[in-house]
Amino acid sequence: MKTPIYFDYSATTPVDPRVAEEMCKCLTPEGIFGNPASRSHAFGWASEKLVDEARNNVAALINADPKEIVFTSGATESDNLAIKGAAHFYQKNGKHIITCKTEHKAVLDTCRHLEREGFEVTYLAPETNGLIDLEKLKAAVRPDTILVSIMHVNNEIGVIQDIAAIGEMCRDNKIIFHVDAAQSAGKVPIDMGALKVDLMSFSAHKIYGPKGIGALYVRRKPRIRLEAQMHGGGHERGMRSGTLATHQIVGMGEAFRLAKEEMAAENERVRMLRERLLNGLKDIEEVYINGDMEQRVPHNLNISFNFVEGESLMMALKDLAVSSGSACTSSSLEPSYVLRAIGRNDELAHSSIRFSLGRFTVEEEIDFAIDEIRKNIDKLRELSPLWEMFKEGIDINAIEWAAH
Amino acid sequence: MAYSEKVIDHYENPRNVGAMDKDDAHVGTGMVGAPACGDVMRLQIKVGENGVIEDAKFKTYGCGSAIASSSLLTEWVKGKTLDEASTIKNSQIAEELELPPVKVHCSVLAEDAIKAAINDYKSKNGDKAKSA
Numbered sequence: 199m200k201t202p203i204y205f206d207y208s209a210t211t212p213v214d215p216r217v218a219e220e221m222c223k224c225l226t227p228e229g230i231f232g233n234p235a236s237r238s239h240a241f242g243w244a245s246e247k248l249v250d251e252a253r254n255n256v257a258a259l260i261n262a263d264p265k266e267i268v269f270t271s272g273a274t275e276s277d278n279l280a281i282k283g284a285a286h287f288y289q290k291n292g293k294h295i296i297t298c299k300t301e302h303k304a305v306l307d308t309c310r311h312l313e314r315e316g317f318e319v320t321y322l323a324p325e326t327n328g329l330i331d332l333e334k335l336k337a338a339v340r341p342d343t344i345l346v347s348i349m350h351v352n353n354e355i356g357v358i359q360d361i362a363a364i365g366e367m368c369r370d371n372k373i374i375f376h377v378d379a380a381q382s383a384g385k386v387p388i389d390m391g392a393l394k395v396d397l398m399s400f401s402a403h404k405i406y407g408p409k410g411i412g413a414l415y416v417r418r419k420p421r422i423r424l425e426a427q428m429h430g431g432g433h434e435r436g437m438r439s440g441t442l443a444t445h446q447i448v449g450m451g452e453a454f455r456l457a458k459e460e461m462a463a464e465n466e467r468v469r470m471l472r473e474r475l476l477n478g479l480k481d482i483e484e485v486y487i488n489g490d491m492e493q494r495v496p497h498n499l500n501i502s503f504n505f506v507e508g509e510s511l512m513m514a515l516k517d518l519a520v521s522s523g524s525a526c527t528s529s530s531l532e533p534s535y536v537l538r539a540i541g542r543n544d545e546l547a548h549s550s551i552r553f554s555l556g557r558f559t560v561e562e563e564i565d566f567a568i569d570e571i572r573k574n575i576d577k578l579r580e581l582s583p584l585w586e587m588f589k590e591g592i593d594i595n596a597i598e599w600a601a602h
Numbered sequence: 603m604a605y606s607e608k609v610i611d612h613y614e615n616p617r618n619v620g621a622m623d624k625d626d627a628h629v630g631t632g633m634v635g636a637p638a639c640g641d642v643m644r645l646q647i648k649v650g651e652n653g654v655i656e657d658a659k660f661k662t663y664g665c666g667s668a669i670a671s672s673s674l675l676t677e678w679v680k681g682k683t684l685d686e687a688s689t690i691k692n693s694q695i696a697e698e699l700e701l702p703p704v705k706v707h708c709s710v711l712a713e714d715a716i717k718a719a720i721n722d723y724k725s726k727n728g729d730k731a732k733s734a
Contacts, residue, residue: 505663506663507640507641507663507664507665507668508640509640509665509666510613510664510665510666510668510669513605513613513665513666533640543638544637544638544639544640545637545638548637548640580619581616581619581661581662581663581669582661582662582663583633583642583643583644583661583662583663584637584642584663585663586621586661594637599635599636599637599638599642600634600635600636
């Protein structure tokens with residue numbers, strides 16, 4: 199077994215070798231390197247054919263029309279295009295947007311930007327299990343609400359929002375509904391034929407495709423209009439200009455095709471591994487699972503070890519590649535804003551570890567991880583004055599600490 | 603974040619972990635930091651009749667740099683008089699452990715901890731400590 203062991207599949211995944219093989223065919227002089235927009239020769243036609251196939255594969259995973267897929271540089275760009283693009287196009291109908299406090303920064307920061315442009319944004323607080331209460335969402339709707347943006351699966355705690363119900367509510371109120379599905383595609387079945395979702399963001403590198411490529415689903419019936427954020431040659435039906443990156447798109451297409459074929463079996467295998475990990479940890483004293491365990495993707499476990507500080511735990515677990523909070527914020531010393539939003543206190547938020555398992559995780563690695571964690575939790579608690587006080591029955595919350 | 607070898611050494615082999623009886627007149631206890639901020643340090647010193655620190659123990663809840671700062675401090679204060687120990691500056695700890703700027707607060711906390719422990723000892727022992 200090789201260490202460190204990768205348990206951070208929600209940050210990114212390695213490219214599946216089968217995907218890499220397809221991508222490599224689109225680079226060199228012998229390969230299909232042409233510009234898919236070149237209509238005057240066979241090099242362009244060959245590339246265009248591959249892009250079409252990839253678009254079909256992306257659409258097939260989510261039961262959409264390939265014409266509804268716009269390739270972008272990734273889910274961050276898709277979120278920007280969806281939210282800014284819809285807000286700008288429909289601002290004559292109103293300037294109010296609703297989102298959730300536990301969204302990815304790509305959504306939250308985009309909304310903050312729109313606030314500076316004069317839009318009003320409501321940031322809903324989720325329940326303590328991480329899920330949104332539909333009644334609270336309904337109550338936040340105003341006559342001038344034009345857009346609701348709610349993620350499908352949370353990147354930190356893995357909970358699955360009921361986007362079917364939210365979609366019905368939005369459609370009834372003639373509100374555009376955007377879903378960030380970066381963490382759910384290939385993990386949770388998505389049927390755009392049934393869901394009342396108007397815009398959906400995807401990433402390739404979360405499901406064994408390459409980094410630097412993603413897509414935005416833009417509904418045709420009823421037709422959703424967007425103001426382009428990137429101007430140029432009018433690619434992607436004018437919604438996203440820029441030469442199509444054939445090899446990246448081919449990689450994304452192959453990754454989505456494999457996901458459609460293997461998702462059901464892979465989910466069951468990964469769920470067993472996650473349960474094994476959970477069973478190996480849950481009897482440790484003072485551990486808390488963050489986020490709902492039922493409405494949750496099978497590969498995520500987010501757990502707080504009380505009285506142990508997260509960064510020192512990660513340092514102890516040097517043979518395990520895990521994250522504390524999300525990768526995007528772990529360079530800061532602030533506790534996870536997602537855990538704070540679901541009501542975890544700072545101590546528990548500081549003590550959290552996210553395990554995300556994936557296609558290449560095996561049982562032996564889970565067992566090794568359980569041993570490492572148990573050993574190091576014991577060691578760090580022996581070092582922890584808070585643990586000693588807890589064991590002596592002292593209420594740590596009753597002490598007046600001097601914040602610094 | 604990359605840690606210096608010294609931080610890793612103190613973190614993996616922390617010196618002088620433990621607890622002393624805080625009600626003992628010879629023991630001074632300093633507890634600083636806050637759980638909500640992600641670090642709490644408890645430093646205890648045992649002072650001999652001659653005013654020299656005979657032993658030191660710590661427990662720390664915090665990142666590797668916080669654990670290393672307090673571990674290093676227990677090594678440094680042993681054998682020092684209270685006056686000598688109170689001159690230890692956070693910058694010396696940060697320099698010894700090669701702490702990056704975002705971790706300098708850990709060394710500040712360690713300095714606060716020894717000062718608090720000395721004050722606790724002095725307040726328990728009144729004039730006796732001053733004359734020592």
